[in-house]
Amino acid sequence: MMFGDWLDIGPVTQIEAGTARTLPVQGGEEIAVFHTMRGEFFALVNACPHRKGPLSQGIVHGDVVTCPLHNWTISLRSGNALGSDEGCVPSIPLKVDAGRIYLKRSAVVAPRAGPAGTGARAA
Numbered sequence: 001m002m003f004g005d006w007l008d009i010g011p012v013t014q015i016e017a018g019t020a021r022t023l024p025v026q027g028g029e030e031i032a033v034f035h036t037m038r039g040e041f042f043a044l045v046n047a048c049p050h051r052k053g054p055l056s057q058g059i060v061h062g063d064v065v066t067c068p069l070h071n072w073t074i075s076l077r078s079g080n081a082l083g084s085d086e087g088c089v090p091s092i093p094l095k096v097d098a099g100r101i102y103l104k105r106s107a108v109v110a111p112r113a114g115p116a117g118t119g120a121r122a123a
């Protein structure tokens with residue numbers, strides 16, 4: 001099945017509710033894909049805006065994750081730090097279709113990451 005700019009990263013069942021899985025990105029930043037207790041899915045770059053703590057290892061509550069390092073709370077919807085903390089981590093557009101998770105390809109393989117296999121490669 002083709003979804004244009006959407007990248008199939010697997011079935012929704014691979015991520016238990018209330019947890020996250022990481023997705024390594026060749027030539028880019030690791031992504032954390034979250035499954036909330038409400039059954040929603042979100043994807044953020046797996047680096048806290050404070051000091052790059054691994055958000056995938058944080059505690060998910062509602063649509064927020066608490067960073068495991070210094071307890072900043074980050075909105076899963078926007079990637080923004082909440083409360084009195086300031087900062088933002090890129091969020092990756094995500095959709096669920098027929099039980100599978102799709103990420104926006106252009107956001108995963110961002111131009112800022114340099115050559116990451118989006119075009120033809122010299123052998």
Ligand code: FES
Nearest residue numbers: 048050051053067
């Ligand atoms: S690295 Fe996330 S709160 Fe410090």
